Amino acid sequence: xRRDIFQAIADPTRRAIIALIALQAMxxxxxxxxxxxxxxxxxxxxxxxxxxxxxxxQTKGREIYYTLQIEKMKEIDEWLHQYRKIWESRFSQLDDxxxxxxxxxx
Amino acid sequence: xxxLLFNFTVDKSKKTVLIHKEFNAEQSLVWDAFTKQExxxxxxxxKPWVSKTKxxxxxxxxxxxxxxxxxxxxESWALQxxxxxxxxxxxxxxNTFADKDENQQLPGSDWTLDFREHDSITSVRIxxxxxxxxxxxxxxxxxxxxGITATLNDLEEFLNxxxxx
Numbered sequence: 001x002r003r004d005i006f007q008a009i010a011d012p013t014r015r016a017i018i019a020l021i022a023l024q025a026m027x028x029x030x031x032x033x034x035x036x037x038x039x040x041x042x043x044x045x046x047x048x049x050x051x052x053x054x055x056x057x058q059t060k061g062r063e064i065y066y067t068l069q070i071e072k073m074k075e076i077d078e079w080l081h082q083y084r085k086i087w088e089s090r091f092s093q094l095d096d097x098x099x100x101x102x103x104x105x106x
Numbered sequence: 107x108x109x110l111l112f113n114f115t116v117d118k119s120k121k122t123v124l125i126h127k128e129f130n131a132e133q134s135l136v137w138d139a140f141t142k143q144e145x146x147x148x149x150x151x152x153k154p155w156v157s158k159t160k161x162x163x164x165x166x167x168x169x170x171x172x173x174x175x176x177x178x179x180x181e182s183w184a185l186q187x188x189x190x191x192x193x194x195x196x197x198x199x200x201n202t203f204a205d206k207d208e209n210q211q212l213p214g215s216d217w218t219l220d221f222r223e224h225d226s227i228t229s230v231r232i233x234x235x236x237x238x239x240x241x242x243x244x245x246x247x248x249x250x251x252x253g254i255t256a257t258l259n260d261l262e263e264f265l266n267x268x269x270x271x
Contacts, residue, residue, distance in 0.1 A: 082113075090150065
């Protein structure tokens, strides 16, 4: 099943996990310590994030660490940013147009 | 000097983009700006793009067939089929990308535009429902990929937002 990055960040727990590992690479246990969920529930979220390529797994010694894939996050940000920008510039043109029409009527 | 509201939210779970904007104009004028070809073409395309409407028949069952034209002259066509019109408060259309011969590319998106005036400020709420999120991404690719690039600052801001959220 193809995972969608937007689906990944739609969940508040997953957003919190992203925010945590944005600061530093963390082990699954260290991540789970921040939540009142079972390790199992946290693992499930981690798996989804991994499937979306939002986080990457690295092994150091006997421990597994998760790191954030900044590039992938940038993709989401860029997308939302661009779409918002389109509407912003569209509306600023409409604001101007409405003003022009109103001034003509006076 | 612009204190008019502009809200842009994406509800991924509902596959919907919600846009809320206030305009300093009466409702009938704002309605015209959204529903009359000669006005629509003046603002619909973000500069330097140009909106070129080929066909517009604003009635239920009617359509607007238009292109966004890039400064280089590249045309991206889209078709909006009106499904419901309640002057001057609401209209709906089904939007699809198309080729220059009006062949639609499915899936499309369902748009609802709602107009309300309060204290001579007209507020417009637009909801865009997409059958697929991939299509939502494609909406962006429709010619706007170049030019606007997000900086690392935006990423930081975004990360701060999700931290707070």
